[in-house]
Structures are given as structure tokens and as C-alpha cells.
Amino acid sequence: MITQFESGWPLRRLRRVRERVLVGPADLFARDVLDAATGHAADAILVEGTIPGMVIGAEASVLPFAALMSNIYARPTRGLPPFTTGWSAAEGPAGRVRDAAALSAVEWATKGMTKQLNAVRALHGLAPVSEMLGGLDHANAVLVLTSPSFDFTTPYLPANVRYVGPQLDDPGWAGEWQGGDDGSRPLVLVGLSSVHQGQTATLGKIAAAMGRLPVRGLVTTGRAVAPEDVSAPPNVQVVRAAPHSLVLRRAAAVVTHAGHGTVLRALAAGVPLVCLPMGRDQKDNTVRLLRLGAGVRVSRSASPDQIAAAVRLVLQDRQYADAAKRFAAVLAEEARTRPSAADEAEALLRST
8 A cells, every 4th residue: 555655646646545544444543443442441542643534533532632743743734834845934925925825725625535524523423624634623632743843833833732752762673783883984874764665776876875985884674675675885784674773873974765753863863864855754854954954955866976975975064963963952952841742641641
């Protein structure tokens, strides 16, 4: 299914997402949430906030519930560029007009989906909403799993939105890493998507780029690509997975597709990035990174020489590492002073 979402014309991809995630299975998602809440005698519910059917089920349960957003704030909102566009924050009247026009276009494009979702809401005894993600207004909280200093902000965020910081733990399948120290050559971590985005050829180009540099390269292919499918020069190790939190303690740079998790883990470690966004939210994450000055962007179609030049730049020009370290301090301060996702979940339970 993920493969189908990543191929074909944009309108065809949107249709597949509508039919298989957002609208088509909305009633099934809602019933799954309700069954799970009943079967486990739940006191409160946490659901993925961008899947309307899950939000419908949580609301219909009449239990306290929070909706999670696993990266930047994705709901179409006044004062924010639309999710997945990769646009910078609006500047001046022209930028505000751009965002307002885009918001109107999104509302028009999703009007039919909102109507279909309202039919599902009616099945569960819920009042209609005026937009596709309008059910989020009925959540006790919407927990955005990123830093407010990383994301773009707007005074028009709903009152129940809480930024609770990025989740920096490694996934359970990350495995171990036995990399040794080599002070003579900087370590460059390469990590693209852990699921299918047609990234095998791009991984090969990045590995070839590492062969043009006096570095040690560590390429993590994730679960979608077999390590043996990536040809690499002698100074590059290719593995299925490694705990990025450990590798980043020694890394001098990261080359990535700019998935939210990889970007925020690198920033939290004070490591600059070279971003090759491929889709989804990756352009959005890249433009936020560029605003911080903590990395550079390269086209996915770039040659190995162009990728090598970008890596050389972030290794040699201290401004990128300095910016990453400054933002690492911001993230650390937010983690000390702002409520976390766990804090918000406990508050949700206390409301029962």
C-alpha cells in the first residue's frame, strides 16, 4: 500500500489516500478504536490525529482523548503554509495572501471528503464538522510531537494544541552498532526512509559520494532496502539499521531524506545535515532546517559529485555545526521546561 501511495500522478496518489486512509475506511477505524477502548476498559484514548476515522472513534467513546501529530502541525490553519508544500513561512502581504489562497484551495478540495466523514460521524451520533480535520477541535488536547522552535507558528492555532517536543528514542528494530573511533576521518551518517520511497538508487549515489571524501560513511538502509542492494566504496559501511542516537554522538554530519525523526535526532545531537527531500513532509522539514541555518538542501536527482560537495561544505564551514549546536541547546532547554507527551497523557488521565 505504501508503494502505491508513493507512485503515480499527485491527484491519483491523493485519491488513493482518500479511499484507503482518510475517508474510505473511516467507519472501520472508528469501530476499531471503540472496540479497543471497550475491550481494554480504557480510561482515556490517544489516537493519530491525521486519521479522521480514529478521531471519530475516540470522540464517540465519550472518554477523554488526545490526538497525536507525529511531526510538524499538519492541520490546514490560517497563517501557516499548507502541509507537504515545503513553503517557507509567509513574509509580508504577498505571503499572507499566498497562504490564505492555499487554505481556501485545500478547503475546497476536501469539501467532498468532509461531507463523507460527516456521514460517518452521524453513524456514531456525532455532530457534523466544517472541515476534514475538524474533529480535532473536540479533543482534550492535540499533541504535536515536535519543537515549537522548529515548527512555524501562528496565533490562530486552536487552544487545545500542545507542542510536547520530539520523540528521540530509537525504534526497537534499530539493533546495535559496534563502530570504532577513528579520529583521522569524520563519521557521516546516512539515513533515508525506513519504508519504501524508491530510495535504493539514491542510497547508491550517496554512498558513491562518500567515496569521494576523506570520511567514514555509515549507511543505514532501513527495512525497505536490503544492504546488499547498495553498492558502496571501502570507506562506507552499509547496514540494515543502527541506533542513530548512539551514532550521532560521534557523527560530524548526516545525509538524509529529511524525515522528521532523523532531522530532530540530528539537531538534538548538534549535528548538521544535508537534506535530499523525497516527499511527504520532508520538504517542510527541510525548509525549517534551512531557517535554522543547520544544514543544506540538495536535489534527490543530484549527482554523487554534487552530494559530495554538499557534505564537504557542512563539514568544512563551521556555521552549520554551530547552528546545529545552538538549536540542540534550545531543544534541551525545552525538554527541561515544557510539559512532555508523558506529562500531557498523565493530565488526560487525571481528567477522567
